[in-house]
Amino acid sequence: xxxxxxxxxxxxxxxxDYAAMVTAGCAAVCEPAxxxxxDRGSPQAFHDYFCQLTEYEPRRAxxxxxxxxxxxxxxxxxxxxxxxxxxxxxxxxxxxxxxNVLGIGEIGLNKNSRNELQVLEWHVDLAARxxxxxxxxxxxxxxxxxxxxxxxxxxxxxxxxxxERVIIDHVEEHTVKMVLDAGFWAGMTxxxxxxxxxxxxxxxxxRYGPERLWLNSACxxxxxxxxVVARTTLEMRRRGWSAEAVDRVIYQNPLRFLSQCPRFKxx
Amino acid sequence: xxxQQVLDLYFLAARHQLIEIxxxxxxxxxxxxxxxxxxxxxxxxxxxxxxxxxxxxATAVLMALSDPTTxxxxxxxxxxxxxxxxxxxxxx
Ligand SMILES: [Zn+2]
Numbered sequence: 207x208x209x210x211x212x213x214x215x216x217x218x219x220x221x222x223d224y225a226a227m228v229t230a231g232c233a234a235v236c237e238p239a240x241x242x243x244x245d246r247g248s249p250q251a252f253h254d255y256f257c258q259l260t261e262y263e264p265r266r267a268x269x270x271x272x273x274x275x276x277x278x279x280x281x282x283x284x285x286x287x288x289x290x291x292x293x294x295x296x297x298x299x300x301x302x303x304x305x306n307v308l309g310i311g312e313i314g315l316n317k318n319s320r321n322e323l324q325v326l327e328w329h330v331d332l333a334a335r336x337x338x339x340x341x342x343x344x345x346x347x348x349x350x351x352x353x354x355x356x357x358x359x360x361x362x363x364x365x366x367x368x369x370e371r372v373i374i375d376h377v378e379e380h381t382v383k384m385v386l387d388a389g390f391w392a393g394m395t396x397x398x399x400x401x402x403x404x405x406x407x408x409x410x411x412x413r414y415g416p417e418r419l420w421l422n423s424a425c426x427x428x429x430x431x432x433x434v435v436a437r438t439t440l441e442m443r444r445r446g447w448s449a450e451a452v453d454r455v456i457y458q459n460p461l462r463f464l465s466q467c468p469r470f471k472x473x
Numbered sequence: 474x475x476x477q478q479v480l481d482l483y484f485l486a487a488r489h490q491l492i493e494i495x496x497x498x499x500x501x502x503x504x505x506x507x508x509x510x511x512x513x514x515x516x517x518x519x520x521x522x523x524x525x526x527x528x529x530x531a532t533a534v535l536m537a538l539s540d541p542t543t544x545x546x547x548x549x550x551x552x553x554x555x556x557x558x559x560x561x562x563x564x565x
Contacts, residue, residue, distance in 0.1 A: 317549035347554035351539040380535040
């Protein structure tokens with residue numbers, strides 16, 4: 207079995223996770239920029255984080271033979287201060303040519319505030335001006351439906367944005383249809399208590415088809431499971447999926463989307 | 474999958490989760506003090522199990538727990554989410 211982990215926050219995982227992922231068939235890991243669990247104290251802290259994502263973490267992954275890619279942005283949980291956000295956004299362009307950078311992400315909304323929306327628009331503009339792929343985080347729990355609608359409004363309002371170059375992550379039953387209907391890709395995150403379970407993610411795949419959907423673990427410093435994409439294939443097989451159908455969702459789909467970035471190359 | 478296959482694969486897990494919900498509600502019943510808006514939202518979501526159209530139950534439950542408004546908030550009230558919307562729903 208082979209799979210691509212398109213969303214994992216490896217800076218907060220241990221080396222055992224790298225070993226286990228590679229053993230399970232992981233062929234590449236992609237790491238969106240995210241919240242550290244606390245607010246960073248200065249824009250310089252983001253500079254250091256972007257260095258970690260583009261220099262140190264790919265070297266750590268390479269020790270396990272795993273290609274490591276990343277997405278850069280100011281995450282939505284730290285987007286309530288527009289002045290601070292502007293300073294962080296100004297740092298991003300100098301990193302965009304680094305060999306493992308896939309695009310701008312995970313941007314989006316958290317509590318669906320006006321400032322978060324403004325910062326989302328700035329990120330979308332940056333991606334459009336620099337021709338980057340976009341990875342969008344959608345809000346948690348009660349805020350997801352509203353946040354997904356507001357996010358789609360922002361993306362559709364910018365005529366430079368091509369939906370096939372944008373993936374909207376953490377969809378569930380109540381948001382997947384609006385994302386796919388608008389032409390975007392959709393990511394399903396497999397979490398123990400929130401977001402999707404393997405069974406529900408497979409339900410969604412069976413209902414809407416595998417055309418523009420992928421699976422990810424979004425493993426980070428919280429309760430999450432780095433091998434859950436691999437484990438989900440057990441349930442697919444129990445439900446009668448062929449090896450080819452499984453491969454399409456967990457390997458070929460992320461490969462197809464990510465290959466739109468010329469820097470995404472697997473050995 | 475046939476209905477029989479779905480039952481073979483998922484009945485025990487669903488039974489387990491159903492009893493967990495029942496026991497959770499019993500636990501809430503035995504506890505003291507006032508509940509907050511989450512309990513009412515939970516009850517409304519439970520009704521969706523019976524009232525939602527076939528094949529739409531998960532979506533209906535998620536919607537019963539979601540903020541249905543469309544206006545961005547003037548300011549983010551902290552960072553976290555609790556799993557249910559605290560606002561007032563207009564009567565259908
Ligand atoms: Zn994430």
